Amino acid sequence: MPRQLDSATRVALVERVRFYRDLGLTEFYRRPVDPALLAAEPELSAQPETPGAPGLASETWEPASQPALFADFQPANSHQVHPIPTRKPFSAPPEIAAAIPPAGRAAALQLIREDIGDCTRCPLHTGRNKLVFGDGSPVARLMFVGEGPGADEDAQGLPFVGRAGQLLNNMIAAMGLRREEVYIANVVKCRPPGNRTPVPEEANTCSPFLFRQIDVIRPQVVIALGATAVTYLLGARQPLAGLRGRVHSVRGTQLIVTYHPAYLLRDPRQKKEAWADLQIAMRELGLKPPARG
Ligand code: SF4
Secondary structure, eight states, X not given: OOOOOOHHHHHHHHHHHHHHHHXXXXXXXXXXXXXXXXXXXXXXXXXXXXXXXXXXXXXXXXXXXXXXXXXXXXXXXXXXXOOOOOOSOOOOOOOOOOOOOGGGHHHHHHHHHHHHSSOOSSGGGGGOSSOOOOEEOTTOSEEEEESOOOHHHHHHTSSXXXXXXXXXXXXXXXXXXXXXXXXXXXSOSSOOGGGXXXXXXXXXXXXXXXXXXXXXXXXXXXXXXSHHHHHHHHTXXXXXXXXXXXXXXXXXXXXXXXXXXXXHHHOGGGHHHHHHHHHHHHHHHTOOOOOOO
């Protein structure tokens, strides 16, 4: 008879399994893992604090103290990395739209927003409070793409405004930029129930709007935050570990892959790896970290 786990142990177990899955390590499971277990993203506020580790769950970002480990990145152990099989085909992305002069980009984004309207194209609209279109500069050189809105974002109609958003703001500041200078959007624009990962039908229905946003803004660099973002940007499901550390291409722009800030809140030890990813983006953008005063 299976042993019942208390909620704290269950949350910790889910985090550990998700951590290994994000690294592309899937061979250690003794039994098949219920996809619903991984899809159910616990609320961040429900994360247990670790006794004796002050600041472990904080939004602080201390890149200057983090060595650049990008060149040496290897999976954390010797397990073989296998691609995660794709069960559903990805929709073909729309053709890249013609470039729009910078002065017309705000209006072009507004047109996309009007096209979306009070969207009911996928089931996510049923639980939506506010649709989260995107936020930032229409002429941004750097764009971040996350997975989908959480509870705070759904309430405010803006992307990355909760604790993960605070950490993203700190990551942006560490790069020497202000949030208003970048653009932030998600693969899906309505909150999945319980913060679960969007299913392919939802992501494939919504992502053409994201592609249109990228085509309008034409950033020099897109940073994909987490596995879902890079999966739908590249149209292929691959382990995050195999995608980090190099420059990819999406819709004629450079694509760099790093961890989702919510994941970094759960496992702050990965911040140094994320900083290595951000440094690749900074190199491509010709940015230098701000001097520490
Ligand atoms: Fe429409 Fe996207 Fe919301 Fe689905 S997630 S209802 S496609 S805006």
